[in-house]
Amino acid sequence: MDNNGDVEVITGGYDHGLTNSSGQLRIWQWDGKELLLKANEEWRLVEGVYGVTVTGDPMGNTLVENIKVGDVDGDGVAEILTGGFAYDGQQMNAQLRIWNWDGTILVLEESHEWFIEDITEIKAIALDDVNGDGKMEILASGGAAVYGGFDVDSEPEAAFLTVWSWDGDILRLKNEEDWTIGEGVFAWNVDTGDVDGDGKTEIVTVGCMYINQLCDPDLRIWSLQGSSDSSTSNTFLVVAVVGTATAVSVVIVAYLFVRRKRNEVTSK
Numbered sequence: 380m381d382n383n384g385d386v387e388v389i390t391g392g393y394d395h396g397l398t399n400s401s402g403q404l405r406i407w408q409w410d411g412k413e414l415l416l417k418a419n420e421e422w423r424l425v426e427g428v429y430g431v432t433v434t435g436d437p438m439g440n441t442l443v444e445n446i447k448v449g450d451v452d453g454d455g456v457a458e459i460l461t462g463g464f465a466y467d468g469q470q471m472n473a474q475l476r477i478w479n480w481d482g483t484i485l486v487l488e489e490s491h492e493w494f495i496e497d498i499t500e501i502k503a504i505a506l507d508d509v510n511g512d513g514k515m516e517i518l519a520s521g522g523a524a525v526y527g528g529f530d531v532d533s534e535p536e537a538a539f540l541t542v543w544s545w546d547g548d549i550l551r552l553k554n555e556e557d558w559t560i561g562e563g564v565f566a567w568n569v570d571t572g573d574v575d576g577d578g579k580t581e582i583v584t585v586g587c588m589y590i591n592q593l594c595d596p597d598l599r600i601w602s603l604q605g606s607s608d609s610s611t612s613n614t615f616l617v618v619a620v621v622g623t624a625t626a627v628s629v630v631i632v633a634y635l636f637v638r639r640k641r642n643e644v645t646s647k
């Protein structure tokens with residue numbers, strides 16, 4: 380992180396119990412004998428409250444679910460990206476944060492929260508140039524759900540995949556896709572790679588879809604086509620109100636839905 384020749388260890392998660400959790404980001408160094416804590420940040424949006432899961436159990440106040448490190452603004456210095464959720468007193472917001480570390484001080488460059496439903500959370504982050512413009516994008520996957528979401532006739536959980544750019548000043552939502560299937564779906568992980576060997580980078584999401592409260596895999600492969608046009612980007616200020624279908628040039632190039640042999644079990 381600080382280009383001093385020693386590799387840092389970076390951890391994210393939460394501190395305190397779930398009814399009072401704070402997001403936590405820590406930077407460590409290992410000197411061969413012990414782990415030295417170099418930096419520690421803990422945060423909440425609102426103190427003294429916590430959000431609940433679809434079943435009403437404590438979910439937490441603020442929590443980091445994934446971390447990635449990369450130079451997302453191209454200035455030659457790596458940023459730390461954290462993704463997770465933060466409760467604002469009413470909704471559980473997805474939270475995406477961009478940090479810098481100069482070897483001494485952790486600096487929060489950007490914190491962006493948004494919600495789609497009562498509960499919106501980032502499960503995973505990936506960093507790559509997914510639109511071929513030579514700049515790295517920030518990808519965040521996760522899902523959204525309503526309180527009491529396991530009740531019959533309630534709105535099913537929906538997965539999301541978002542693609543962002545960061546130029547050091549403005550976080551822009553470049554693309555967003557939301558989907559649901561079965562009785563609900565969450566995108567637990569996202570990563571990138573040229574999986575079909577055509578020289579262009581694909582995005583792969585994988586997660587759970589539910590039928591009869593069982594988790595079946597939901598694997599999707601995405602590609603971005605012709606999205607390097609900056610006129611299609613949206614500033615982060617309008618993220619919460621921009622619909623999912625606008626300005627989205629994400630297409631599913633392959634969609635694989637694998638079902639376990641659950642039917643054989645449940646139909647007996």
Ligand SMILES: [Ca+2]
Pocket residue numbers: 380381382383384385386387
């Ligand atoms: Ca270092």
Ligand SMILES: [Ca+2]
Pocket residue numbers: 449450451452453454455456457458
């Ligand atoms: Ca940078």
Ligand SMILES: [Ca+2]
Pocket residue numbers: 507508509510511512513514515516
């Ligand atoms: Ca790019």
Ligand SMILES: [Ca+2]
Pocket residue numbers: 572573574575576577578579580581
């Ligand atoms: Ca490819």
